[in-house]
Amino acid sequence: MEKVEKGTRTRNRRGEGGRLRDEIVLAAIELLDESGDERTLTLRSIARQAGIAAPSIYKHFPDQPAIMLAVVRSALAELNVVLREAGERPGAGPRQRLEGVCHAYLDFARTHPQRYRTMFGGLWVPNLSEETSVRREDMQTLGDESFAILGTALAACVEAGESTADPSVDVVALWLGLHGLAHQRASTAAFPWPEGIEERLISSLAQLRP
Incomplete structure (x- = not known):
């Protein structure tokens, strides 16, 4: 899967919600690899890494x-x-x-x-x-x-x-x-x-x- 550049993500087409979920997980993994500290993985930091607004996460992950x-x-x-x-x-x-x-x-x-x-x-x-x-x-x-x-x-x-x-x-x-x-x-x-x-x-x- 290609890395999602921060702040440059394009909106998924209808039916591509699963792709956004994968991108959120990938962003969290990238952030973990970069920081080396799982405590830095907040909803806000993950959203920033994925290039999306934080509320978008709640469509795929409750917390x-x-x-x-x-x-x-x-x-x-x-x-x-x-x-x-x-x-x-x-x-x-x-x-x-x-x-x-x-x-x-x-x-x-x-x-x-x-x-x-x-x-x-x-x-x-x-x-x-x-x-x-x-x-x-x-x-x-x-x-x-x-x-x-x-x-x-x-x-x-x-x-x-x-x-x-x-x-x-x-x-x-x-x-x-x-x-x-x-x-x-x-x-x-x-x-x-x-x-x-x-x-x-x-x-x-x-x-x-x-």
Whole structure:
């Protein structure tokens, strides 16, 4: 999708309302990437980035948390694409595919730090006890597909005899390890990370055979 220049947006033709919704989400993502801080994503700032009047947003999103939910879903959809591609690499065995999925996850976190932080940092999460359009079930299903891709790759390794893990439990440990490394890399950039730390973490938590 082309970037919408601030203040130069042309009015959509009848029936193109879905395009404006996409542009609002894109504007929010661009603003997040530029600022690195989800707290800057207000209805006013998003409208300015999209080149529209703030009231136009209400035709597509009832409030700011609804836009943030759409941003997170969009980022997760991007992550799912790269994880799925890594997990379906032609000619690769189960172990190589699992390692590919794990490295793809870490690469996404490294190349999209602002989006990753918003996806998993928890700072944008609305207070569900207050009046908001975001429901608890909306939050509970976020990341399900990403988690399933990782779990499927781990289970394939177990089935092939390349891992001694219990996929139903150890996939959680594996994800926590990947997330912890991704988060710490972003927050402690000056730390002298040892060479091969990714491979050691993946091999250990996935309980891969030597």
